[in-house]
Amino acid sequence: xxxxxxxxxxSLAATLIMGAGVLLYAQEKNEPKITFLTGxxxxxxxxxxxxxxxxxxxxxxxxxxxxxxxVLPETKIIRGDAALTLSELNAGDKVEVESKIDASGxxxxxxxxxxxxxxxxxxxxxxxxxxxxAGNDTSDR
Numbered sequence: 001x002x003x004x005x006x007x008x009x010x011s012l013a014a015t016l017i018m019g020a021g022v023l024l025y026a027q028e029k030n031e032p033k034i035t036f037l038t039g040x041x042x043x044x045x046x047x048x049x050x051x052x053x054x055x056x057x058x059x060x061x062x063x064x065x066x067x068x069x070x071v072l073p074e075t076k077i078i079r080g081d082a083a084l085t086l087s088e089l090n091a092g093d094k095v096e097v098e099s100k101i102d103a104s105g106x107x108x109x110x111x112x113x114x115x116x117x118x119x120x121x122x123x124x125x126x127x128x129x130x131x132x133x134a135g136n137d138t139s140d141r
Contacts, residue, residue: 041094097109
């Protein structure tokens with residue numbers, strides 16, 4: 001009798017766990033997947049509502065790939081706190097593109113965040129100030 005009760009409890013627990021797993025899987029499958037792409041603007045075509053982004057593919061080999069991005073009317077383009085239009089993007093701008101992929105596999109660009117010009121200049125200035133000319137390394141003295 002005790003074995004039967006344990007077996008029944010185990011079966012009930014297994015059924016509940018499996019059911020919860022199926023519900024979680026179904027919920028995850030219906031939610032859109034969010035992807036990010038970072039790179040540098042190569043070109044902007046305001047008439048076609050597209051932008052080409054140069055994306056680093058392999059750091060070691062220093063290889064890049066151009067990605068053609070379709071910009072929708074509802075896509076938010078932001079630099080700092082300011083909203084931009086597609087025509088305000090320029091070649092050389094550093095950007096992060098956020099897209100949502102729905103259950104059917106369709107990708108929709110929801111936001112393009114442009115790195116502020118000041119941040120890009122500060123990063124270059126900081127990198128240059130930290131560079132030590134060859135032969136002037138005093139770290140081991």
